[in-house]
Amino acid sequence: MIIRVQGGRVSLEDIDTLTAFKVAATESDRAGLGAALAPAGRFDGEHAWISEVWVRKSAAGRPPEWTAGFEKMLTFARSKGWYDDASAAIRAHIDWGA
Numbered sequence: 001m002i003i004r005v006q007g008g009r010v011s012l013e014d015i016d017t018l019t020a021f022k023v024a025a026t027e028s029d030r031a032g033l034g035a036a037l038a039p040a041g042r043f044d045g046e047h048a049w050i051s052e053v054w055v056r057k058s059a060a061g062r063p064p065e066w067t068a069g070f071e072k073m074l075t076f077a078r079s080k081g082w083y084d085d086a087s088a089a090i091r092a093h094i095d096w097g098a
Contacts (some may be wrong), residue, residue, distance in 0.1 A: 001014055002020075004020060005033060006025075006026070008029075010039055016066065018073045021092050025095070031054075037058045040054045041092075042087075047092060047094065049092070050086065077091070
């Protein structure tokens with residue numbers, strides 16, 4: 001799954017890939033990344049934290065198999081410490097070369 005930040009906007013791409021989770025941004029997006037991510041989550045200066053609710057809304061209409069796969073992805077993220085229960089957000093690596 002890719003959360004794309006481009007031109008100050010955020011969108012969800014590659015929805016069916018549940019084995020990867022990253023934010024794709026360009027260096028020019030660095031200064032405004034927090035504001036651009038606001039509808040989807042937050043930027044802590046190192047990682048992006050993407051709202052589980054935002055992902056589910058953005059992926060609305062996916063089949064039950066997708067939901068099951070997403071639940072597995074969340075379980076894995078929790079096991080690695082990549083899920084923040086307080087904000088229901090998934091930690092995402094930022095690929096600055098996107």
